[in-house]
Amino acid sequence: MDQPIPRRRLAIVLFNLGGPDSPEAVRPFLVNLFTDPAILRVPGFVRPWLGRLIAWRRTRPARENYAVLGGRSPLLELTERQARALEAALAEEAGVEAKCFVAMRYWHPMSDAAAQAVKAWAPDEILLLPLYPQYSTTTTGSSVAAWAEAAGRAGLGGVPTTTLCCWHSDPAFVRATAAILRRAHDEARAALPAEVPLRVLFSAHGLPEGIVRAGDPYQWQVERSVAAVRAALGIPGLDHAICYQSRVTPQRWIGPSTEEEIGRAAREGVAVLVCPIAFVSEHSETLVELDVEYRHLAERLGVPGYFRAPAQNADAAFVAALAGLVRRARASGRALCSFAGARQCPRPHTACPHGLAGAGAVRAAAPATG
Numbered sequence: 331m332d333q334p335i336p337r338r339r340l341a342i343v344l345f346n347l348g349g350p351d352s353p354e355a356v357r358p359f360l361v362n363l364f365t366d367p368a369i370l371r372v373p374g375f376v377r378p379w380l381g382r383l384i385a386w387r388r389t390r391p392a393r394e395n396y397a398v399l400g401g402r403s404p405l406l407e408l409t410e411r412q413a414r415a416l417e418a419a420l421a422e423e424a425g426v427e428a429k430c431f432v433a434m435r436y437w438h439p440m441s442d443a444a445a446q447a448v449k450a451w452a453p454d455e456i457l458l459l460p461l462y463p464q465y466s467t468t469t470t471g472s473s474v475a476a477w478a479e480a481a482g483r484a485g486l487g488g489v490p491t492t493t494l495c496c497w498h499s500d501p502a503f504v505r506a507t508a509a510i511l512r513r514a515h516d517e518a519r520a521a522l523p524a525e526v527p528l529r530v531l532f533s534a535h536g537l538p539e540g541i542v543r544a545g546d547p548y549q550w551q552v553e554r555s556v557a558a559v560r561a562a563l564g565i566p567g568l569d570h571a572i573c574y575q576s577r578v579t580p581q582r583w584i585g586p587s588t589e590e591e592i593g594r595a596a597r598e599g600v601a602v603l604v605c606p607i608a609f610v611s612e613h614s615e616t617l618v619e620l621d622v623e624y625r626h627l628a629e630r631l632g633v634p635g636y637f638r639a640p641a642q643n644a645d646a647a648f649v650a651a652l653a654g655l656v657r658r659a660r661a662s663g664r665a666l667c668s669f670a671g672a673r674q675c676p677r678p679h680t681a682c683p684h685g686l687a688g689a690g691a692v693r694a695a696a697p698a699t700g
Contacts, residue, residue: 339426339452340453341451342428346462347613348403348406348437349396349405349434355437359436361385364388365382396614399614403613412643415646415649419649431448432444435469440476442484444477449485456490458492460473463496463503464548465682466537470495474495493666494659497668499558502651503655507607507648510640511530513639518603526634533575534574536576553572555608573586575619575620592627601634601636602628602637604620604637604639611642612643616638667684
């Protein structure tokens, strides 16, 4: 009798921001966020006290926001659902047994706990899969760096590791996102009088302009995501705008802001449908900032209609897109982005992992590359 072929164990590490799991966790979560060198780019001797000062100033409004959500972020639960759905989508994959692990950047479970769990499972290979479609040094870059340190402490240096840095215009991701947006667009259009125009606001988390000027490709990748989703929507002459939300520091941030676009819509008598283009799970930026704060702003300014497309969460087509990313990344063995390992970002975006010493920075950030 033929012996069954052993299945290779694939540990998929899903990166996301994380969020407080209780009102008491809000301040330490914010301290972790604002003392990250990738977020607060000031001299190292200044960062600890300045980061704690910013966290202290933001604790009260943040707690008020999380109170709307029952005192805690839903992000971990939703990410765990994505993890289990992705495992199910890969369950019949020939020759591989896939298991997902969640590594949050600023609250538990963080990289050390995830790395220890991966070590205990004893995988044959590891795939780092950020749940940030667009690469930024402040999100994927920071998460990969934190994982590299944690993996080293856990003794995972000998496990072949593939890093996927971005998938901003992956065709399956684009189709899944466009389908969700199309349903929301049809519902919004049906709810509005025929004479009221509708504008789609593609809203992404903002970044300080200085980070973009320093070579971060995030804004360029957001624009590519929007262009791809617009094409997949197939709505001729779609009225749309790209805007940025969640400004948290006094620096000049990339724009226009989502607030500015809502104000413009009010002046022009246009209803708005907000699509969270850089978020793939519901959390405070969507459930509070978009659904409560910006809705109230739109109503106060007289916008004739305010609608919001949901995030992907565990949408079946989105999970299938993640599964496709896993398959292609494993096939490449040295994947950096979802575009056959080829550089997509224009050369001025020097913080693109492809532009960092021939992509060495990202490969070195993982314990090893298979």
